Amino acid sequence: MTTQYLLKDVAPLGGDRTDVLVAGGLVAAIGAGAGDAAENAPDDLHVIDATGMVLLPGLVDLHTHLREPGREDAETIVSGTRAAAVGGFTAVHAMANTTPTQDTAGVVEQVWRIGREAGWTDVHPVGAVSVGLEGQHLAELGAMADSAARVRVFSDDGKCVHDPVLMRRALEYTKAFDGVVAQHAQEPRLTEGAQMHEGVVSAEIGLAGWPAVAEEAIIARDVLLAEHVGARLHVCHLSTAGSVEIVRWAKSRGIDVTAEVTPHHLVLTDEEARGYDPVFKVNPPLRTQADVDAVREGLADGTIDIVATDHAPHTREDKDCEWAAAAFGMTGLETALSVVQQTMVDTGRMTWADVARVLSENPARIGRLDGQGRAIAVGEPANLVLVDPDARRVVVPEEQATASTNSPMRGRELPGRVVATFLRGRATVLDGVPQDDRSSTAGGTPRAAGRVTP
Amino acid sequence: MRHLLSTTDLDRAAAVRVLDTAAQMAATQGRQIKKLPTLRGRTVVNLFFEDSTRTRISFETAAKRLSADVINFSAKGSSLSKGESLKDTVLTLQAMGADAIVVRHQASGAPHTLAHAGWTDAAVVNAGDGMHQHPTQALLDAFTIRRHLTGSATNPDGVGNDLAGLHVAVVGDVLHSRVARSNVDLLHTLGARVTLVAPPTLLPVGVGPWPAEVSYRLDDVLAQGPDAVMMLRVQRERMSTAGGGFFPSPLEYTRLYGLDARRLAGLPEHSIVLHPGPMNRGLEISADAADSVRSVIVEQVANGVAVRMAVLYLLLSGDGDTGVPPATGAIPALTSTPATPATAPARSTTPEVSAR
Numbered sequence: 001m002t003t004q005y006l007l008k009d010v011a012p013l014g015g016d017r018t019d020v021l022v023a024g025g026l027v028a029a030i031g032a033g034a035g036d037a038a039e040n041a042p043d044d045l046h047v048i049d050a051t052g053m054v055l056l057p058g059l060v061d062l063h064t065h066l067r068e069p070g071r072e073d074a075e076t077i078v079s080g081t082r083a084a085a086v087g088g089f090t091a092v093h094a095m096a097n098t099t100p101t102q103d104t105a106g107v108v109e110q111v112w113r114i115g116r117e118a119g120w121t122d123v124h125p126v127g128a129v130s131v132g133l134e135g136q137h138l139a140e141l142g143a144m145a146d147s148a149a150r151v152r153v154f155s156d157d158g159k160c161v162h163d164p165v166l167m168r169r170a171l172e173y174t175k176a177f178d179g180v181v182a183q184h185a186q187e188p189r190l191t192e193g194a195q196m197h198e199g200v201v202s203a204e205i206g207l208a209g210w211p212a213v214a215e216e217a218i219i220a221r222d223v224l225l226a227e228h229v230g231a232r233l234h235v236c237h238l239s240t241a242g243s244v245e246i247v248r249w250a251k252s253r254g255i256d257v258t259a260e261v262t263p264h265h266l267v268l269t270d271e272e273a274r275g276y277d278p279v280f281k282v283n284p285p286l287r288t289q290a291d292v293d294a295v296r297e298g299l300a301d302g303t304i305d306i307v308a309t310d311h312a313p314h315t316r317e318d319k320d321c322e323w324a325a326a327a328f329g330m331t332g333l334e335t336a337l338s339v340v341q342q343t344m345v346d347t348g349r350m351t352w353a354d355v356a357r358v359l360s361e362n363p364a365r366i367g368r369l370d371g372q373g374r375a376i377a378v379g380e381p382a383n384l385v386l387v388d389p390d391a392r393r394v395v396v397p398e399e400q401a402t403a404s405t406n407s408p409m410r411g412r413e414l415p416g417r418v419v420a421t422f423l424r425g426r427a428t429v430l431d432g433v434p435q436d437d438r439s440s441t442a443g444g445t446p447r448a449a450g451r452v453t454p
Numbered sequence: 455m456r457h458l459l460s461t462t463d464l465d466r467a468a469a470v471r472v473l474d475t476a477a478q479m480a481a482t483q484g485r486q487i488k489k490l491p492t493l494r495g496r497t498v499v500n501l502f503f504e505d506s507t508r509t510r511i512s513f514e515t516a517a518k519r520l521s522a523d524v525i526n527f528s529a530k531g532s533s534l535s536k537g538e539s540l541k542d543t544v545l546t547l548q549a550m551g552a553d554a555i556v557v558r559h560q561a562s563g564a565p566h567t568l569a570h571a572g573w574t575d576a577a578v579v580n581a582g583d584g585m586h587q588h589p590t591q592a593l594l595d596a597f598t599i600r601r602h603l604t605g606s607a608t609n610p611d612g613v614g615n616d617l618a619g620l621h622v623a624v625v626g627d628v629l630h631s632r633v634a635r636s637n638v639d640l641l642h643t644l645g646a647r648v649t650l651v652a653p654p655t656l657l658p659v660g661v662g663p664w665p666a667e668v669s670y671r672l673d674d675v676l677a678q679g680p681d682a683v684m685m686l687r688v689q690r691e692r693m694s695t696a697g698g699g700f701f702p703s704p705l706e707y708t709r710l711y712g713l714d715a716r717r718l719a720g721l722p723e724h725s726i727v728l729h730p731g732p733m734n735r736g737l738e739i740s741a742d743a744a745d746s747v748r749s750v751i752v753e754q755v756a757n758g759v760a761v762r763m764a765v766l767y768l769l770l771s772g773d774g775d776t777g778v779p780p781a782t783g784a785i786p787a788l789t790s791t792p793a794t795p796a797t798a799p800a801r802s803t804t805p806e807v808s809a810r
């Protein structure tokens with residue numbers, strides 16, 4: 001018997017209220033008749049009063065660091081995808097900077113399998129562009145593309161593919177299997193020893209600067225390379241006003257480029273560095289208010305295609321120290337949707353349909369995922385997230401599902417709460433709680449238990 | 455105030471108070487028995503993650519002259535690889551009952567982290583962190599400038615004065631210099647006008663809002679007749695990185711930004727020359743300039759002890775009893791009181807400024 005879910009009085013994409021029935025892994029019925037369809041069905045029926053709530057397609061993250069294999073002390077595939085489900089995600093792309101690197105078919109298949117067995121979200125491994133992320137030789141991109149993991153996104157994220165010849169070859173080569181190179185745009189020589197955004201704050205507090213031009217110069221080069229070889233390019237975590245301008249220009253020329261912004265670059269600035277709390281140390285660094293304004297505008301007008309978390313869990317040892325010694329990165333899976341609501345929806349810049357576009361449809365399209373980022377329509381796979389936009393919550397990292405506590409949102413009040421997440425009709429999250437007990441849910445195969453502590 | 459992490463922690467009244475306290479401390483240092491009982495039974499730890507014999511000895515001397523117990527803890531080379539070592543070291547010192555931790559660290563913000571991460575109850579004194587701050591250096595510079603340029607026959611140390619109306623040129627590697635950052639803030643707070651002089655490569659992007667003027671030409675600034683010229687140390691390795699050097703050659707640097715006999719001769723008679731040391735003679739300062747009568751560089755070292763005594767006293771005792779034998783008067787706490795207005799940067803030259 002599979003549980004059916006009847007979402008009563010829900011607003012798909014924030015539009016008109018209706019009833020939605022989730023059954024048999026699909027969106028089974030929508031509208032006044034949805035309840036009847038449920039009553040006629042023999043299975044368990046779970047009715048959710050969704051008055052005031054918004055239904056979105058399950059979120060798709062194009063940029064997640066799950067840390068397994070190699071740094072299971074910071075996160076595992078199970079704990080990271082469980083956190084993703086709590087955050088409303090039904091698919092994540094696991095970045096390649098693991099140990100060993102995700103640069104062979106064997107490693108990407110291992111990550112893909114563990115993700116599938118865990119069952120919290122779909123896990124799509126990102127393949128490394130270069131062997132060992134070393135920027136020297138192309139990794140076996142074709143083998144990863146043809147593997148069971150069907151890799152389509154390739155990135156040396158954490159490092160920039162700075163050699164222009166290697167970047168050109170990667171762009172060209174991935175055309176063979178409709179792949180995309182996702183570039184971490186950081187000119188290495190301009191950022192040696194860099195600690196934070198180079199500007200007024202870095203000058204005052206004496207931390208080595210990471211200039212905006214180091215990002216913009218690489219993006220400018222890459223869009224021209226992509227145009228030259230007719231390949232598609234994805235720009236990871238774009239963070240500066242200048243980068244928005246360059247991508248806008250490239251799109252106006254018809255260059256096949258997509259761009260992402262992280263939740264933290266939508267809301268935080270380099271002013272946060274003044275207290276030397278390494279939780280705000282991230283790469284690319286937090287920029288200025290003018291940059292924050294520009295990326296918000298770029299996201300609203302479609303210059304920036306997606307929001308991706310760059311969820312980067314780190315152990316306490318890697319953050320509980322002086323700034324220069326701390327690791328770069330912050331968690332984000334469980335706060336991303338709230339930050340987007342706060343900065344884009346509650347400010348009137350975007351609708352919930354736009355949110356579905358930037359957090360589900362577009363990332364699914366860039367990653368060439370078939371069953372994700374779809375319309376909410378009868379017969380579609382039931383990858384869905386139910387959101388209560390009127391809820392308010394204060395972020396307590398220790399209570400999050402991720403195994404790490406380096407959330408920059410600690411102590412901040414955020415709007416919105418994920419009430420339920422459905423992965424192909426099965427509730428991975430109900431009433432905001434991850435559904436660790438799988439025996440009563442669909443599929444029947446017990447998954448690995450994961451980290452069940454709250 | 456619990457800690458001294460940055461000169462921005464000090465408003466005008468608090469800064470003048472430190473300098474006045476230092477003047478009292480300096481007065482005791484001319485006596486036969488230099489030691490005061492003030493910090494008897496208290497423990498001061500010198501925690502140095504970076505070599506600096508001169509600064510460490512200065513703090514050590516200051517603490518000992520106040521009768522504190524001193525522990526020198528050199529942790530060089532054991533830090534940046536893994537930040538946890540800073541935390542562990544500090545937890546150890548906390549367990550040992552340190553009352554004050556004087557910390558020198560190559561990472562900007564390390565003293566701030568140490569003071570605010572909840573690792574220790576001790577008062578933290580920043581003895582230089584990365585490219586950020588070196589507040590006691592700026593205080594001793596201000597003390598030296600005040601003494602020379604505002605002192606009078608009856609008030610040789612310029613007690614009670616600030617530095618209003620004085621013009622100070624700070625010359626050299628501003629970009630990497632914690633001394634420059636500390637001085638710009640403190641000199642501004644004390645009412646002085648500051649001009650930074652450096653090649654553009656050695657000025658930070660983002661220098662705009664600093665309360666200082668910026669010039670790329672030393673001769674132009676010297677022509678304005680600054681009251682004090684502070685030469686910053688330039689590290690020779692700054693020019694050696696291929697393609698990433700900050701200036702073409704030491705020779706060119708010296709030609710454009712070095713203080714030599716010719717430039718010295720063009721300064722007004724009362725102008726003084728400072729250098730935080732150690733000097734690169736022949737690079738940023740010639741031997742003529744370093745050893746001239748205008749140079750107060752050796753005196754800066756002596757004043758460093760008095761200023762550090764004042765800081766340790768105000769942070770650890772601050773109860774008005776310096777232990778200084780009578781005739782010098784009580785010393786108020788480091789935190790400012792409403793008696794003096796906290797903001798007074800742009801006021802005109804005070805009548806006490808007679809030595810100019």
Ligand SMILES: [Zn+2]
Pocket residue numbers: 157158159184236237283284
């Ligand atoms: Zn990255």
